[in-house]
Amino acid sequence: IDAISWPSSWNYLTYGDKVFVMGIENKLHIYNKQGDSISTIPLDYKPLKLTASKKEEYITYYKQVDPYWRARWERLKNWFVFPDYFPVARFFKIKDDKIYIQTYKEEKNLKEFLILDLKGRYLDKVFLPVVSADIMGELPYDFQGNQLYQLVENEETETWELHVSDITLNSSRSVEYVE
Secondary structure, eight states: OBTTTGGGTTOEEEETTEEEEEOTTSEEEEEETTSOEEEEEEOOOOOOBOOHHHHHHHHHIIIIIOHHHHHHHHHHGGGOBOOSBOOSOSEEEEETTEEEEEEEEEETTEEEEEEEETTOOEEEEEEEOOOEEETTEESSEEEETTEEEEEEEETTTTEEEEEEEEOOOOTTSOOOOOO
């Protein structure tokens, strides 16, 4: 079991009359409604190295946090494999003819997103205030009209709040390409 990428290994979406599937080889595959491959978008982005401290966070999650894995950790711990690098894509969404690819990179509680058009051309790289549920994923979020919408639990009031953040695209910003 790849301890990092198994939750995103089933990451696929439909948009229009196409199916988009994130491959484990850092490519986005596009199929028509008959299931024929019509395009592949390589994600030429430098993946992040898995640090020892991040690996320990994942082990703690499996061993202590998640009830399902906690009950099975001792029996299955040797099945887990930790790669040297994170996959490029953690998750992706498609809205308004844009592909939003969440990477594993974080800065100051902001998550990095690569934004591509439907042909795979890079439009921008942005950092957005997406709140994590745990190390394996985020609370529900989506995009619409250059805005990020996310449901976030306010633990003080014990209510759910809708957080809305504007996304400003800047095509002059550089994206880290693999050279």
